Amino acid sequence: MGTLLNAISSPVDLKKLSVDQLTPLAEEIRQELITTLSKTGGHLGPNLGVVELTLALHYVFNTPQDNFVFDVSHQAYVHKLLTGRRDRFHTIRQPGGLNGFMLREESEHDSFGAGHAGTALSAALGMATARDMRGTKEHVVALCGDAAFTCGITYEAMNNAKSHAKGLICVLNDNEWSIDKNVGAIADYFNKIVTNPKYSHLHEKAESFISWLGERTIGKDNALRFVHKIEEGIKGLVLPNVIFEELGFHYYGPIDGHDTKLLIQTFEFLKTLDHPVVLHVLTKKGKGFDPAIDKKKKFHGVAPYNVETGETASAGQRTYSEVFADTLSHLADINKNVVAITAAMPNGTCLDRFQPKHPDRYFDVGIAEEHGVLFASGLATKGFKPFCAIYSTFLQRAFDQIVHDVCLQNLPVVFCMDRGSLSGDDGPTHHGLFDISYLRSVPNMVLFHPTNEDELADMMFTAMHHPGPSAIRYPRGLGPGVKVKDHPQLIPIAKSEVVKHGQKVAIFGLGQMLPVANELAAELEKQGHSAAVINPRTVKPFDLGTLEFFARGAEAIVTLEDHVLAGGFGSIVLESLSLLGLKTPVVRVGWPDQFIEHGKPDALKAKYGLTAAAALERVLPLLSKKSAAAVA
Template identity: 50%
Template structure:
């Protein structure tokens, strides 16, 4: 049986559907999203909430001539479906499939790559300015959520957009704020009428008449403008946007297609920057997601009937969960420990901490720069802030780590979740640069555990350290090994030898340590005896341990789940060079000079050659070439 959705292969097809049938299309899209995401996993709640909004935008605007910039991008599924990717949608976030985020290389309808928050208004303003410079007339629409609006860059962009007065439409997708239904409905009515074509033409005529009245015309016009702004400020929550130089429309019911269509048609005709404030419900149309939207923000495969996830490793705790439990344990013993997150209490494992220590838990919103400097202020006053941020998101606060923490040698703990490859979210979310961008900062201590038990001891070490310290750990389940109940501090800058051998030394960090140990067992079956070292610290390195291994074997393999440029292997090379050990041959295993696409973590590690099989194969090949004369210090990627 043919459906409305079957008839749509591009936005032009959408415009052929009568308006009164659009609500039925919205329900078809919701059913399609549920059916597909329940099998593949993905960002469900946010996408269910913007179905009508996405339909209305594509109905009223002309993509790709008109530009859509989706902030973060995890709410762009309906956009992808309407722009010709429905047949491939089952591959979204899959290995070699389409991205779960907008991607310019994937479609001309994706105007800008996104994945991190708060960038849409800046990018949209740049596009609007480019349109002006080339004399174009297309529209630019930036769709941003209320969470992303907490990012400082969003307000910086709003400020400039209001100053430049260029045509730019900002759609604020608000699914958190509570507004009285009566006030919201009346405000919506007023906003729609004040921005309609009749009112706009009348306003222009009245302004022209008033300006031509001798002596008093300009004063009357100024008074009229104040009266209009006062009326809108009294009836709508948009005073901030008006103050920044935007016309404000809203709040609009985001699941009412007739209202959305009317508003966007009005907004198209406005001159200057406009904010359209749309109220939506996360998880709209699927009760489990509406009831618990955070659980369905990013979800794995699940059963539609029950809402329960399927698959996974039953009984094996995640690194994230163990971090949260351990931090709570430490906080019971030390009242100076406080926890900070940037809008990710669930994702960073701090929900339990927040419930047990509400006065010592701070969610600063999507504002990583502020989170780091806020932590620095707490540390300056004697507290021990633990700032839990995904590795890829701490990149947004690099200057604050340098200027506000390291320069003052403040004891801020950076708990970097999702270090290394993270899987299905792809290149915007892989945390594969942190070892490189943190280790060169003076005063920074940087470590990574080989397993979940070592994570607990490293966290104890971190909160006891008098200076900046970063602890990096991977996404996903641990190995299921027993956890020591008594926590101990690990001496700063000390590694450990896990296996002894004279032929080669495999020096690994973090998630690559146990695969390196497994690789050594494979090599032993072939008569190759390998020393395996768990470095534990990227900075400071265990100099004596590494130099002894270098002298013993003359051959070193380094393994890391980080960019090779400036990473752990580079640190080992620098150590050998500084010590004049020019005869040691070194091969580094890690992330090459490219962005890593999405896919299951085991598959990506295999592709990168940093799983057990890859480490064993690279080591064997390296040793097979040992007979070739090596110039001074041999560095092989």
């Protein structure tokens, strides 16, 4: 597909093209994105919006010597296509294929890995400072979406940039969206810059002036510096203090992020500067594919789709996220103090189903998890019951607030941790495999884990009535399809459910691993070994009574969890047995002490031994042969 794209195996090849050839190349790249991602799924909308911007960056700068740091890096697909990975692009987000984000071990052109928002500017500042300390000359460019400026860490970096580094370029890619429409004062501020008619008119005049003056008298670079001084005055008259200028960054823009010639001209100038700058670039998310423009939320990260219509296959039943949102809407109907908080993920957490029903009790705080948790703490002190819907991997960012502001004060905040397991194709930056470890050590916290959709609703109902902090972890995607009751019920905290009685082996199947526990029990029964199956339900506090009852009679205990073994549920069982003075052998099944790659969950579980067959192989050597011989 595409004669120009076929000729590019590295950025060196790109530089052989004329500037005019970059326009048809951009269209070839868009078709490559649309066609390939229709089969693999992926972050289509963000990448369609940065085609010209990425081309201009690679046309002007020289990676890997120069460094590009992509915030989140889900918009780095075009970068991958231009840096020798086009022949593998069809494998993106597929098992063993290209990662959907920047990955240092994948390419020398990926100078910094990412997957969470707000990290680019701090990392770029560190790289630029290291460059200055070493006396080298490479350029460092941070590509930040406007949503990155809802992250506090971005402003922490800006606060330090002027005093720590010389040349540093921050590209503000402004498309008005993260996954959902951006919210808050910063989004309004950017919009004010973009839409102010006086500033827009004067800026257009300034660009024309550059073209005319740059060729005639003082040269393009000096002309741009002169125009910058003019624009600084304009901004002071038209806008209240441009925030970037106040923080020590020279601000340029906004400019058209789809005008390749203008982008190249601007980057050629900016690379000559020896101070931090912000270039404000306006792009259209989903450009070149109407369905991605019309449905920006859907095509931010999309499953495989029909190229002609943009339609995706229906799951046929509600996901855990949808059950969560519908249940929360019901709880808000019966309790006026229930409020919902999301950190820029109304679509991912499905709180966009809650918002229309209870708009006055819905809060999107932007990509600001730390603030979201503290905000919830303040609400809780006034009698409200905040439900914070934050992905497990993103809640890691607010650990201090959970400890210091919620649990220490024993405030009734409920953390609903979506993606509390593998996040499949997204890979290690998005897997939620650490939350039991980082929450179980905190006093006052109650931690639930449902085995099905109905149990999720019951746990939310129970958390609503609990007077202190609590958290519920649940996986991505579909559950087993259990019908949710019309009216949820209270679940006793620290009381396990015995699904099946048995004497020889006690199998604790946590959450979505309960079906594996049932499968393991059936295999053991075939070999004459009686097995009990227990659904723990509450991870913390843990049900010591049920554990002791089975441990005193069993020859072995098996724990199954979709979580890392280090500090996870199996560790709780081992520690509890030690507390009880019991020495029953324990087989722990869970994820090893390493970051798990992207891939299909079932295949990854098979690879790492999170299966009934792998557990059976490990537990059989611990069992006596008497009962098995009797059956034979």
